[in-house]
Amino acid sequence: MIGIVLGSAAGIAALAAAVPLAYRRLRQRRVARALAIDTPAGIAEGRYIRIGGIDQWIQIRGVDRANPILLILAGSGLPMEPFTTALQAWEQHFTVVLWDRRDVGRTRGRNGKAGSDTWTFGQLADDGIEVVEWVRRHLHQDKVILIGHSQGSIVGVTIARRRPDLLHAYVGTGQIADMARNEHLTHQLALDRARTAGNRRAVKALERHAPPYRDARTWITKLRWSMATDPDMRAWQRSAPAAVLFWPEYSLADVYRGAFGALFLPPRLFAETMSCTPETLGTRFETPFLILHGDADLHTLPSLAEQYLAAVDAPAKEFVRLPDTGHTSMLTRPDQFLTELLTRVRPLATA
Template identity: 25%
Template sequence: MKNKSNRLIYFEEYVHINGIDQYLFHAGTKYDNPVMLFLHGGPGFAESTLSYIFQEKWERIFTIVHWDQRGAGKTFTKNPDKCPTIDLMLKDLFEIVQYLKIKYNKQKIILFGHSWGTILGSIFIKKYPDEVAYYIAVGQVISMFQNERVGYEKVKELALQSNDKKSLKELEALGDYPGNNYGINFKKESEKLRKVQAKYGLAVNSNFSAIMGLIRSPIFRLSDISALMKMDKVNKEIVEFWSKFDIRSESSEYKVPIYYILGKNDWQTPYIIAEEYFKKINAPYKKLYLIPGAGHMTMVDEPNLFFDALADIRIVENVVN
């Protein structure tokens, strides 16, 4: 792994967390910068391998730590028989936060959640608010059922406007989507929808260029492809939990500052649902950033605007605290 920019902090490691060796990737430019723990999406889609695409500017103002969760990426490769549950993952996350606090001599850690990572993150900050400086959510999941319904209606509207008979037929085949599906069946049906959404730029497109982006990563290993191919099988229990998630079933009271960064063209986790929920949040401080032209991979789609939002959060936190 080459450190082309000669960063002060730039290394991979396996740390023994909650009974197994788990993978962390650290990158930053100053030891006194706040530490941000990146909670990736999926479930099971480790974004550490893609971090080189979007985060170099972030490293000026944060030390970023990527964790390949239990059942994902290099942690899964190391522990192929250790299937995750939500309780195990929350305990994993708690122990990693303790490890990072000691390693970097910090009182608290920033949590950054993307997609599935926002489910894990929003549960964690309710359970352990004293461990977290503040929470940044990108593609915040509010209700999986409503997300899918709204995303379906949006792409159907565009397909009708375009008289796209092929896409309309594919949508019709999904029936009364999302219906009563949960777990792996729910995920399989959602993947069919994603293919149609991607055609209209409403969801992440898993095309050739995306795969090449993964392979070009300085921390890529062939085993990362295998981990991606097996992620649904190992994450069955987590996918069941994910498919039924609705953040509105819990109180909207939070004890940590909350920041949402939403892509205005994100219909995979529709921004309009997160925007509506955000209005109801009661927190010590909250702020929402809406990024025009950005979709679900908000930080990749509009990297400069995304960095501006992160830089503003740093300024706000310095003022507030």
């Protein structure tokens, strides 16, 4: 998700500067009306809850709170909340929970960077387990379905390994698997695209920032140009600014934090991301393990995710390639993604 920010932060800033505040409020009211949930058993809540010793933000939405709970763990980058509209159809079948982790959105806005040098994916997974337990109590259900996207998939896999008793299933998308191989291959693919397009700036930047990356800044530079040469991601980055700017629940300060805050990647989270392998993620799980992966994902390669799943031992497992979709298939093709969830995942929660 960092790459989304890299391409869209400037667009958000430009749009915010150009749009009159009265027009922004009008658009916010329209979005709010379109998203209103008025069913008797529906739920539409946003709140801070005490997790890991700090206040952390969650959003809970669905037309029937008895539906299976679907907790989405986004990658480092824009928080998921402004993209609720893209997932609105999911709320007919699931109670969708979005969580701003320590490094994301409102949670980071409230608590700042304090202690960020010591943050680890293990700590984020501990937080996630607390979130799952809180949501289960709040909605009076035993288990949840967990979706992990991009760096969120590291958190999700860790939760699935530690607490399978809390989950109906784990679903990875943009699944991180073997980062050393992934970064070598995706860097070369990005360089090839830049050369083919005659993009000299991209070629120069990518040649200067080749793996292994010495720090988060060099990796973020690679991501910037990798995603700038990906047509699917460029199209997504053009639509993202409006979603953030016109999200009804966001102040302009929230917009700013959402656009630029994610460019900060704490050092230990960066190091753990770069060292990620099937062995560090784990290969033995006691919950169903599925990966729904865009077959045109140029940033977390589907071939590596498929190889990882082949090594996984789980009660049930399945790898599904989503045709003609990329790294953000969950948001760019939500109907296609939902079809797979209803066919392959929801039955695991209702059996």
